[in-house]
Amino acid sequence: MVGMPTIYDVARHAGVSPATVSRVLNGHEGVDAALTARVRESAATLGYRPNSLARNLRRSTTNLWAVIISDVNNPFFTAVVRGVEDAGQDLGYSVVLCNSDEQPDKEARYVTALLADQISGFIVSPTSRTANIRALVDAGRAVVAIDRRPRGLALDTVLVDNEHGAREATAHLIDQGYERIACITGPSRLSTASQRLRGFRAALRAAGRTPEPELERHADFRERGGYEAMADLAAARPDAVFVANNLMTVGALEFLSDKGIRVPDEVAVVGFDDVPWATFIRPPLSTVTQPTYELGRTAATLLKSRIDDPGRPPTVATLRTELHVRASSRRR
Known part of the structure; x- marks a missing residue:
């Protein structure tokens, strides 16, 4: 082996994740005894020496x-x-x-690397792997989750009222007289996607309608996913669509444009997340706006409070959304 062994070398040698190595070497409870023994044996075999600075991170104060x-x-x-x-x-x-690029493994690599540095607090939009966030909590770090609620962890969290925003968007389309309203939401494993789908369905039921599975699609919160989901929905002949994030809205609009399908005359569109160009495209795009900047400031305030008072009960802050109706969803 060239150079000093790293935590990644120990993880490969032991056949475990870098996060597990970090937890074992930092003396945290809850790791299987056999895994602990394997990690310590690999560390000894490779001659790994933990960074003394990392050992004292709990007592370190950084900015x-x-x-x-x-x-x-x-x-x-x-x-x-x-x-x-x-x-x-x-x-x-x-x-x-x-x-993290929505990749749990990439998120895990960042978590492991950052645990070896003097980082005093973390603000995280979690992927689906709760273990990555748990590693930060187990290491005694101040953590605030944003946009998504980690499963099985009581953390300071800043969210928006996703169900309310989706209900408003869908109710608006119903009020405009659209009959076959579709929904493109994100991956089912993510809380934001499931909450927005719940709000969509709740608005339909409140209007006496039954949600139709053929008019619902899960995609990847990316532009390509929105394009492909809209293409897949075309056979179901929706006359309106609620798209549960901004990038997928771009993809859906791109598909409609490519096929010469007029908005809103043939298919009305409402997106989730406002974007700077929403008023510049033609027709201007109806959107559910999130208080994004305020969400960030609120997360920062909660993180500072957690650093100052590690023992206080977790706070969940839920911010309101606002529907901005424009020409893309109005009946002419």
Whole structure:
């Protein structure tokens, strides 16, 4: 082996994740005894020596926060990060930005690397792997979850009222007289996607309608996923569609444009997440707006409170959405 062995070398040698190695070497309880023995044996075999600075992180005070977001290309997350950064600067902290790209393994690598640095707090938009966030909690770090609620963990969390926003968007389409209203939402494993689908269905039921599975699609919260979901829905002949995030809305609009399907004359569209160009396209796009900047500032405030008072009960802050009706969903 060339150079000093790293935590990743130990993980490969032991056949476990880097997060497990970190937990074992930092003395955290809850790791299987056989795994613990295997990790310690691999560390001894390779001659791994933990960074003494990392050993003392619980007692270290730094002015660095890490923000791990799920898609740096999404304007929603960049606006959230701006709110975190501005509030962090006001509180005397600097921000390190990481992009998990919706990949649990990539998120795990960031978590492991950041646990070896003097990061005093974390703001995370979690992927589906709760163990990554649990590793931060088990390491005694201050953690705030944003946008998505981690399963099985009681954490400070900042959300928006996804169900309310989806209900408003769908109720608007119903009020406009659309009969076959479709929904494109995100991966079923993510709380934001399931909540927005729940709001969509609730609005239909409130209007005396029965949700139809053939008019619902799960995609990947990306532009390509929105395009493919809209293409798949075309055979069901919807006359309106609620799309549960901004990038998928772009993809759905792209498909409609490619096929010469007129908005809103043939298919009305409402998106979730406002975007700067929503009023510039033709027709202007109806959207459910999230208070993205305020979401970031709220997360930063909660993180500072957690650092100052680690023992306080977790806080869940839920911010309101607002429907902006424009020409893409209005009956002419």
